Amino acid sequence: MYDLIIIGGGPAGIAAGIYAVRFGLDTIILERNEISGQISMADVVENYPGFPSISGLELMEKYRTHAREAGVKTMITEALSVRSEGTKKIVSTDSGDLEAKAVIIATGANPKHLGVPGEKEFISKGVSYCAICDGPFFKNKTVVVVGGGNSAVTDALFLSKVAQKVYLVHRRDHLRAAKILQDRAAATSNIELVLNTLVMEIAGSRGGVKKVEKVILQDINSKEIRELPANGVFIYVGINPNTGFVNVEKDEEGFIRTNRWMETSEKGIYAAGDCRDTPIWQLVAAVRDGAIAATAAYEYIENIK
Amino acid sequence: MVKVTLIHASWCTFCPAARRFWKDLKSEYDFEYEEIDVESPEGQALADKHGIVSVPTTLIDGEPVFTGLPKKADAITHITQK
Numbered sequence: 001m002y003d004l005i006i007i008g009g010g011p012a013g014i015a016a017g018i019y020a021v022r023f024g025l026d027t028i029i030l031e032r033n034e035i036s037g038q039i040s041m042a043d044v045v046e047n048y049p050g051f052p053s054i055s056g057l058e059l060m061e062k063y064r065t066h067a068r069e070a071g072v073k074t075m076i077t078e079a080l081s082v083r084s085e086g087t088k089k090i091v092s093t094d095s096g097d098l099e100a101k102a103v104i105i106a107t108g109a110n111p112k113h114l115g116v117p118g119e120k121e122f123i124s125k126g127v128s129y130c131a132i133c134d135g136p137f138f139k140n141k142t143v144v145v146v147g148g149g150n151s152a153v154t155d156a157l158f159l160s161k162v163a164q165k166v167y168l169v170h171r172r173d174h175l176r177a178a179k180i181l182q183d184r185a186a187a188t189s190n191i192e193l194v195l196n197t198l199v200m201e202i203a204g205s206r207g208g209v210k211k212v213e214k215v216i217l218q219d220i221n222s223k224e225i226r227e228l229p230a231n232g233v234f235i236y237v238g239i240n241p242n243t244g245f246v247n248v249e250k251d252e253e254g255f256i257r258t259n260r261w262m263e264t265s266e267k268g269i270y271a272a273g274d275c276r277d278t279p280i281w282q283l284v285a286a287v288r289d290g291a292i293a294a295t296a297a298y299e300y301i302e303n304i305k
Numbered sequence: 306m307v308k309v310t311l312i313h314a315s316w317c318t319f320c321p322a323a324r325r326f327w328k329d330l331k332s333e334y335d336f337e338y339e340e341i342d343v344e345s346p347e348g349q350a351l352a353d354k355h356g357i358v359s360v361p362t363t364l365i366d367g368e369p370v371f372t373g374l375p376k377k378a379d380a381i382t383h384i385t386q387k
Contacts, residue, residue, distance in 0.1 A: 032376075033326070033374045034326075041318065057318050076377075078376065094378055123372075124358065124359040124369075124372040125356055125358065126358055128358075128359060130318075132316075132318055133318055133319065133359065133360070133373075134358055134359045136314065136316055137358040137359070138358070209353075209354070209355065209356035210356055211356050232358065
């Protein structure tokens with residue numbers, strides 16, 4: 001039996017792992033695959049202290065190296081459920097059951113879908129949620145970025161270096177992204193803001209090779225409908241937590257509710273990072289959550305000895 | 306025998322992990338395996354034929370089946386289907 005199982009190897013899980021091994025806990029991180037964390041998909045991270053500018057993947061590699069050198073063990077396996085038997089926690093995985101005294105859920109989140117006709121049909125056929133993964137396919141083409149937050153604007157800036165034209169479509173009358181990003185977008189000649197506008201449909205060719213050809217937009221104020229020719233659509237409209245496998249108290253969107261010690265409604269089960277109901281889903285907050293959860297888990301394990 | 310073709314790219318974040326994934330699986334299961342750079346003429350031809358605009362993409366017996374990193378259980382199901 002492990003002292004602590006951490007489910008998820010993104011920034012929250014890694015931070016929790018480093019803290020846990022330093023407390024002397026026999027700890028293992030379960031990762032669904034070897035590239036964890038939404039941050040791996042970030043072209044550039046500029047708001048994490050100590051790293052003025054670093055790619056998400058490079059930062060994640062640094063985390064993993066740090067964890068490995070600190071003595072954190074990892075296993076590639078998918079957690080299917082978590083249950084308590086007395087003070088023992090049992091994590092069922094696709095490689096069998098694992099036991100621990102405490103569990104930290106740090107499974108993060110996935111990009112939320114826009115939920116419009118054509119989106120699902122054209123995923124990987126022009127609809128994407130990751131510009132650094134798929135952006136280079138749109139060299140000298142026209143793309144639409146949907147959203148107004150940091151991710152949308154950061155990836156619009158990345159795409160502006162590849163695509164001929166980037167339309168940044170947002171439903172509100174202003175962007176939510178950090179001012180520095182908004183200023184960069186405004187200064188980029190091939191990014192055009194399309195505000196107060198909803199994406200109603202993503203359309204394209206269905207016979208033969210499927211591909212996106214246009215988006216149908218609606219102006220929120222005038223209700224006018226128009227078509228915008230586009231080869232790719234990159235969607236950044238929020239996140240969905242990966243929490244379906246665990247039965248603890250969650251909010252209406254599935255984010256796990258915790259107190260300030262990252263304790264969930266189930267004793268000995270903690271949550272950290274983007275899977276948690278938190279005011280900001282940011283790298284720096286995920287790392288903080290991981291440290292707190294590991295500290296709380298250590299106290300808990302000490303008390304049940 | 307099932308043939309697995311991994312379409313990858315030099316700039317692709319998840320491709321190194323996908324290559325390791327399929328190579329590890331090949332050490333456990335018997336299937337044909339090849340890797341094709343999407344920027345090579347052969348890769349470009351496959352991308353055009355199947356409308357591939359996302360990597361890594363895995364073809365099973367010539368048809369696109371997985372985009373991104375597959376789940377191991379799903380991959381095993383496909384390579385043991387014959």
